[in-house]
Amino acid sequence: MTFRPQTQKEYRREKIPVTVLTGYLGAGKTTLLNRILSEQHGKRYAVVVNEFGEIGIDNDLVVGADEEVFEMNNGCICCTVRGDLIRILSGLLKRRKGFDGIIIETTGLADPGPVAQTFFVDDDLQRHTRLDAVIAVVDAKHLPQQLETSPEAAEQVGFADVILLNKTDLVSSEELERLEHRIRGINIHTRILRTQQCQTPLEDVLDVGAFDFDRIMTLEPDFLDAHHHHHHHHEHDDAITSLSLETEHPVHGPRFDTWMSALLQVQGPDILRCKGILNVDGLNQRYVFQSVHMLAQGTTTQPWREGETRHSRLVFIGRNLDTEALREGFNDCILEPA
Template structure:
């Protein structure tokens, strides 16, 4: 209280908690206490991770996982005590649990103040600027290739590989550049996560928003037909890297090479309880529907949602709506006007037992 009245005399308040404290109650104070909310903003949560010993904690302690999930910045300390390979592996694992935090590597906790102050944790845009691929760990496919096809059928020839089936999707592109793949990858990811339609060797499939699961349990080469309505640029998205199945693409007897391709960062640690789910929607939300759905979501799953952030386009509103939540607490406010920027919404959830498809469907139902 008395500290707040001397507001003009300080720039920032740093709150340090003990080793494995739950950051939620501390963060919640900034959303619940009215005086705090009017005079302060929560700039960001910084978590220090011991590169040498954290793996033990990650395996045993849910508090440790929660701390990683809550962070806006993760300071990865004692980097001199582990090999570069171990460090990369650890960073991948942390990324899988929190796709939006900035990771700073340090030795003896030597860290520039700029890295941990004025984090702008609230500003999702910053996360996007620092890491345009912040949805990357969420991609349900490992590979995409852009091809130029003639009208008619193309054939996917797939051999035995590590899995008895593989999910595949084809998507129309404006051209065969890597940028064209990047433009559609978030949208495709949303559809790719749906239940696929199974197709057997020799059968065909078309472009569309339903993924197909090609059945690979027979030995030898298997051929699947892709029906193409017109000549032009198309992307193929595959759940695994084509090399693992010696996959090739043919049309009219010729093998086609991808004009450009992208290998995604697959998330293999499916046993990790804490995950991030990133969703993107074109179009605008109906504010009433969105409010009631979010309210229901927080009531039923709030304990499992550690953090959520979003930039949302609301029908009839000139400004972007920005929100962030910690467990059951929710803080949202209008932000700068959309102006010429195309209206699209991005939402990120970090938590335990998150069901990507259910989250997608729930939000999708709130579109105006």
């Protein structure tokens, strides 16, 4: 049999998608987890919860259990992490093949960054799993107050690829509009789903492909008109904001790398996420870039289409972003037409 390189599709199919689930206690995470663990969706998920005690997994669903791993009636399993995430995940991967996905629930106040970063650095996990998306469940009634008083609330909103804006029945439609606008100010490219009791099709939250290089920018329908959000005067000066930069001129690859490495080394703790598609000078393919705090990945993906405008777009989500310095740094990487 001759060796044949894998196609992107095969590569994706073989890796188990991992979803990171965040949100405050009381926002509805447990409701969502219980749905995944009990609905007859015909798929098998492993749910990793940080501390079994603090989450109300419905005990009627639990079939047999050893100390760390619980099986559910619908064939999904649930396990607890008290120690090392990598150890638990490696154990799960060895334990049985054929999961349709793994969901990692982070405790109420945790920054999901380090969990997401695990999938950037561990070789074994990179071989067998792929980070799919960070999902945040937020409570429409209490989020405005939480954003005022808790840096973690803003961090979870800033990190999320998809936000379940839950308990929407408890607030007026004007309040919802205002809250969505505020969420966009923090995180320009998240997908907001309005829900009650987390009722949304599971495919909206599972297998989203937010970290998949080929799909990375397809999630942002507002992306190109994103900059007009910045002309609004935000009533709230949230510490975490988004900045969108773009250019139609080619970008100098080595200069971009140097700038970005230095930037993430110094400001990584404050930069939650960065995503970009770049038209790199001399490359016929898109260069896709993403980072979580200090850790970054970049790769070339599909070629630019004939006649297509080659935009470069870069988005930062972070705390106290120095927008002028970032804009200047990006501009220094742009090759002006001769």
